[in-house]
């Protein structure tokens with residue numbers, strides 16, 4: 001397992017150590033001690049999630065607010081996605097900035113998304129199975145989000161506009177400016 005820092009402090013890429021042999025391959029997808037030794041974080045993950053989507057599906061940009069905030073360790077079991085994390089930490093020097101990383105079943109890479117970030121992904125392969133660990137439980141009332149095509153974040157999702165399929169909920173998400181204003185008035 002190797003850790004690659006990104007431009008956003010606390011958000012990093014994990015390169016898994018894979019053991020191929022004549023049968024296929026093996027790798028430890030998560031080891032709390034190795035994760036802590038390499039990242040300095042001991043994360044008490046409490047919930048695993050898995051979703052499956054067809055090409056063009058875009059899930060995000062999502063987060064949970066306040067004490068319900070989640071850090072996530074995300075990876076792809078099947079197919080390929082563009083995975084995106086957006087820094088929404090108040091006062092962060094990289095507030096509103098994002099990282100976009102291709103994750104696939106063959107890359108054996110994972111992305112750690114800290115609390116305070118919005119997260120989303122777009123499916124680039126015919127279909128993709130997405131798996132992630134969360135360090136806080138699902139809390140529907142605390143859910144928040146930012147619209148995927150917010151010009152101030154300017155994410156290139158690597159899909160043609162007419163390919164992108166969003167949930168009705170995600171189509172109605174606010175821009176970062178609208179969200180920030182709503183929080184300021186809260």
Ligand SMILES: Cc1cn([C@H]2C[C@H](O)[C@@H](COP(=O)(O)OP(=O)(O)O[C@H]3O[C@H](C)C(=O)[C@H](O)[C@H]3O)O2)c(=O)[nH]c1=O
Nearest residue numbers: 049051059060062063072119120121137138139167169
């Ligand atoms: C997230 C979640 C959802 N659900 C239920 C609620 C809905 O009935 C159904 C689908 O939920 P949703 O449309 O919010 O699923 P996604 O659009 O994949 O949401 C996720 O998308 C991006 C990529 C994220 O990072 C978040 O973890 C999460 O928001 O699963 C649960 O029961 N537990 C959960 O933890």
